[in-house]
Amino acid sequence: MEYLDFELPIKELEDQLDKCQIIGQESDVDVTNTCKQIQKKLDETKKNIYKNLTAWQRVQLSRHPNRPYTLEHITTITKGTFLELFGDRNFKDDKAMIGGLGRIDGQSFMLIGQQKGVNTKMRQFRNFGMANPEGYRKALRLMKMAEKFNIPVVTFIDTPGAYPGLEAEERGQGEAIARNIFEMCRLKVPIICVIVGEGASGGALGIGVGDRVLMMENTWYSVISPESCSSILWKSWEYKEQAADALKLTSADMKKQKLVDDIIPEPLGGAHYDKETTFKTVEQYIMKAYNELKDLSTTDLVAQRMDKYSNMGEYKE
CATH class of the missing domain: 1.20.5 (Single alpha-helices involved in coiled-coils or other helix-helix interfaces)
Structure with missing residues (x-):
């Protein structure tokens, strides 16, 4: 440990x-x-x-090397029924973004998420969970496939951000993320998003638009990381703790601002202290969300999703 x-x-x-x-x-x-x-x-x-715990300490817990990553969540809660699908049918297969079909409690789901890797070699292979445009296009291809066969979608968010490299920008990183946000708003099947680690910037939003957005207790969700925020405002990473507090990025802050729908509790010490309990809890919250959505008509489902995001940020003077 x-x-x-x-x-x-x-x-x-x-x-x-x-x-x-x-x-x-x-x-x-x-x-x-x-x-x-x-x-x-x-x-x-x-x-x-x-x-x-302070906001910065929760950020540290979300990055704990022993914390279960997306693929571990998926393979455990689907009990070996997960069938991974590859490629965006345009450029190549992005290893930072995984997706495929699996069954949870007898119900088929399209499961999509960012995968960081469990050791140095795997982290390099997975590009540290930072997807390229082809990763987001693969995710969208799988969502459209799910819509075609009326299969609900579950996304697992755990990324420090979309890959900022020159080649990613050349292949249309911004357009790929924007296209996903646009298409997820009007997808005609239930979408459940689960933040299992870091939820940073557009990299998270690219698979983060859903009917239910669930956030694990010791995770964070923000437009920018505390370190990057500190480096912009104070020209130094030394103020990252202060930045974390100011950003209001914890699960409690997100729920208070009505930007997420529910908080998934973790075992004392974090998800890595008792993975079995963590996986069971995540599965229960996913099925609870699905049961709330499954009987809605397509029209009501999309309308409620649009209203949910349209109402964010409203205020009265």
Whole structure:
């Protein structure tokens, strides 16, 4: 297990507990009471730390290297029924964007999402979850296929942003994202979006327009990352914590601003502490959202989606 800076007190207590248990196993000394005391202190420390997380600490948790990524979510909740589909039928297959068909609780879904990779080699292969235009065009091709066969769509958002390289701009990165937003607004099947990690900029919006937008507890959703915001406003990354607070990018902030529909709770310490529980919870929230949408007519479904996004940003003076 890897620990973030603010989790070091937890690491120290867990190390103490491990040593105490080893002493008990390797000697005749009764360390039961000592282990119980350390465990009690450990539980209290965890509650105190995770109950009072700052916006920047939640950003750090969303990037935790042990956090489950999109493909792990998909393969687990579909219980091995996921069939991946490839290519945008125009340029090539983008490995940063994955998609395909799978069944959740007996219902077929088109599942689409950004995949970062679990180690250095895989992260390079997946371009760190930063999709090129062909990735967004692949996603749109799969959404249109889902619409043709009346299959609901689920998207998993986890990206630091769309790839900003010259070749991406040459192939129409902005147009690809804008086209996806336009087409998702009027897609004639239910769309459920789940933010499972980072939700940054247009890279997230390119697959982020849905009837229900669900946000996991320790994730963030914003037009810009705290580091980039800090570098623009203060000409330095040193103010990233201040920027994270100002951006109001946490799940609680997003729900308060009515930009997401629901928050998916995570186990104490984050999704990586208990992946099995995390996957079950995500599956339950997806099915709950689908059951709320499945009986709507196509006209009502699209109209409600359009009204939802039209009402965002309204205010009274």
